[in-house]
Amino acid sequence: MAWYYVTLRLKQFWRFFSFNSIHPLIGILLSVFFFGLFSYIVFVKAPHAEWVYAAVGLLALLQMQNVASNHFLKEKAGNQYIPAKLAENYLIILPFLIALVCFKAYLQALLLGLVVAPYSVFNISLSKPQAITLRSPYIKYGFEFNYGFRAFSGFYLVYVLLLVVGIVSGNYYIYILPFVMMLFFLCSFFGYVEDPFYVWIYRMTPGRFLLAKARMVIINYAITFSLFLVAGLIAYHSHCVLLLSLTGMGLLAVLGSMLLKYHFYPSALSIQIAQTIFFFLCLLCIIVPVALVFVLSFLLFSYYRARARLKNTLI
Amino acid sequence: MITIRELNKSYNKKPVLKDINANFEDGKVYGIVGLNGAGKTTFFNCLSGLTDFEGTIAHDTLSPLKNHLGYVPTEPYFFPRTKGVEYLHFMQHAKGAEAITAALPAMFELPLDEYIDHYSTGMKRKIAFTGAMVGDASIYILDEPFNGVDIKSNLVLKRKILELKENQKTIFISSHIVSSLTELCDEVHLLKDGKFVLRYMPEQFDQIENDLMEL
Numbered sequence: 001m002a003w004y005y006v007t008l009r010l011k012q013f014w015r016f017f018s019f020n021s022i023h024p025l026i027g028i029l030l031s032v033f034f035f036g037l038f039s040y041i042v043f044v045k046a047p048h049a050e051w052v053y054a055a056v057g058l059l060a061l062l063q064m065q066n067v068a069s070n071h072f073l074k075e076k077a078g079n080q081y082i083p084a085k086l087a088e089n090y091l092i093i094l095p096f097l098i099a100l101v102c103f104k105a106y107l108q109a110l111l112l113g114l115v116v117a118p119y120s121v122f123n124i125s126l127s128k129p130q131a132i133t134l135r136s137p138y139i140k141y142g143f144e145f146n147y148g149f150r151a152f153s154g155f156y157l158v159y160v161l162l163l164v165v166g167i168v169s170g171n172y173y174i175y176i177l178p179f180v181m182m183l184f185f186l187c188s189f190f191g192y193v194e195d196p197f198y199v200w201i202y203r204m205t206p207g208r209f210l211l212a213k214a215r216m217v218i219i220n221y222a223i224t225f226s227l228f229l230v231a232g233l234i235a236y237h238s239h240c241v242l243l244l245s246l247t248g249m250g251l252l253a254v255l256g257s258m259l260l261k262y263h264f265y266p267s268a269l270s271i272q273i274a275q276t277i278f279f280f281l282c283l284l285c286i287i288v289p290v291a292l293v294f295v296l297s298f299l300l301f302s303y304y305r306a307r308a309r310l311k312n313t314l315i
Numbered sequence: 316m317i318t319i320r321e322l323n324k325s326y327n328k329k330p331v332l333k334d335i336n337a338n339f340e341d342g343k344v345y346g347i348v349g350l351n352g353a354g355k356t357t358f359f360n361c362l363s364g365l366t367d368f369e370g371t372i373a374h375d376t377l378s379p380l381k382n383h384l385g386y387v388p389t390e391p392y393f394f395p396r397t398k399g400v401e402y403l404h405f406m407q408h409a410k411g412a413e414a415i416t417a418a419l420p421a422m423f424e425l426p427l428d429e430y431i432d433h434y435s436t437g438m439k440r441k442i443a444f445t446g447a448m449v450g451d452a453s454i455y456i457l458d459e460p461f462n463g464v465d466i467k468s469n470l471v472l473k474r475k476i477l478e479l480k481e482n483q484k485t486i487f488i489s490s491h492i493v494s495s496l497t498e499l500c501d502e503v504h505l506l507k508d509g510k511f512v513l514r515y516m517p518e519q520f521d522q523i524e525n526d527l528m529e530l
Contacts (some may be wrong), residue, residue: 150396197386197388197392200381201409312364315379
């Protein structure tokens with residue numbers, strides 16, 4: 001049973017690539033390359049790299065637990081649940097263990113290896129989620145507001161806290177950090193690929209639909225970052241040009257994230273690749289202002305492509 | 316009247332709907348039956364415009380057709396962390412409906428202030444049905460509306476469908492429960508391998524089950 005379960009999980013991993021139109025062999029090679037690169041960077045750059053790396057391994061293990069799947073396995077596998085789960089969890093952390101051993105972090109490798117066994121037996125992710133409903137201030141707006149707000153509501157508190165710390169301590173980098181963090185979140189939930197039904201349901205022309213979505217981006221962006229901008233302009237007024245260009249480019253990045261989604265809709269992989277490239281292109285504009293020409297042209301092009309792409313679904 | 320001409324649809328070169336030609340009159344309830352994989356959901360997706368297809372689907376007065384539809388998909392999708400009331404507000408906003416009448420959310424006595432993620436299968440189907448009723452559509456597509464719904468809600472659903480019929484709405488229903496269709500429909504169409512192979516009028520409804528057994 002345990003062996004069959006692990007084989008099934010490996011097949012799922014293999015199919016993950018083919019389902020995303022990547023040849024599994026290429027996907028695995030790319031994964032190994034990026035994992036190796038990530039490990040190398042962590043070990044070379046980060047202080048206390050061994051501990052950070054072991055913590056990342058543990059975090060990856062936690063992230064890859066699926067409550068529904070664990071419940072199903074426990075119910076169906078009976079006393080075979082623990083061997084199956086042990087095998088699966090050791091397989092997940094195996095790359096981390098190999099990297100730790102390669103970088104001679106034997107103690108951390110041993111500790112990480114030891115933590116997995118009790119974790120698999122007393123799986124904390126087996127606890128059911130609580131039915132707490134969080135009030136959203138964005139109830140009348142589109143799904144992105146509510147989904148994004150609820151998914152990242154905890155980070156809003158961290159965002160405000162870091163802003164306050166950044167300003168009180170006079171540390172400019174701590175002040176900028178929450179902006180970048182929230183920008184990632186906004187880009188991610190405005191770039192979230194919804195089910196086609198939720199585009200189809202709108203009784204609007206593609207142009208009006210995109211404008212309505214753009215309006216939502218602007219409102220949400222203004223609500224999220226007005227505090228950042230006002231506080232920054234007061235506390236760091238000598239950096240006002242940088243702050244204004246940062247918030248301006250951030251807005252373009254979120255707008256681009258939304259437009260690119262409909263440009264490639266519904267091909268999720270192409271959307272994510274394009275959004276990542278566009279995000280970094282927007283950040284590049286702060287250093288190389290001439291890149292703004294490309295950003296604006298790209299936005300315009302994406303708008304027309306998105307309009308054409310949505311024509312079949314919306315009219 | 317909805318006119319369908321030479322409707323074809325394939326997925327990865329595998330034909331699912333083959334040369335469908337049909338006319339559907341306004342104000343009638345049409346039942347669509349067929350085995351799993353016969354093409355019922357694909358037919359509804361083409362009719363609604365949710366998927367592209369070859370051929371034509373047109374209404375003589377309603378254009379674009381999709382703006383006059385209420386659709387309950389067979390597996391309704393809901394955004395994560397969204398409450399029932401927000402789903403209905405979203406439908407109202409998306410369809411450009413003026414308001415949601417108080418009777419609509421009360422229809423199934425759903426806990427609208429809870430996340431849909433925590434709803435049961437039947438409750439999810441009921442909120443999807445309620446969402447499809449928001450706004451004033453002329454045509455309703457109900458793909459397996461009775462699946463997983465409790466007895467009381469089943470009766471509420473049937474009453475609502477009959478009420479829509481009285482108001483001259485055109486309704487398409489698919490179901491694997493033949494008795495539900497024969498109670499409600501004016502015509503039942505049998506879909507086999509992507510084609511409408513038989514059409515039953517009320518006096519022929521008792522043949523449906525026998526024909527399905529022989530498929």
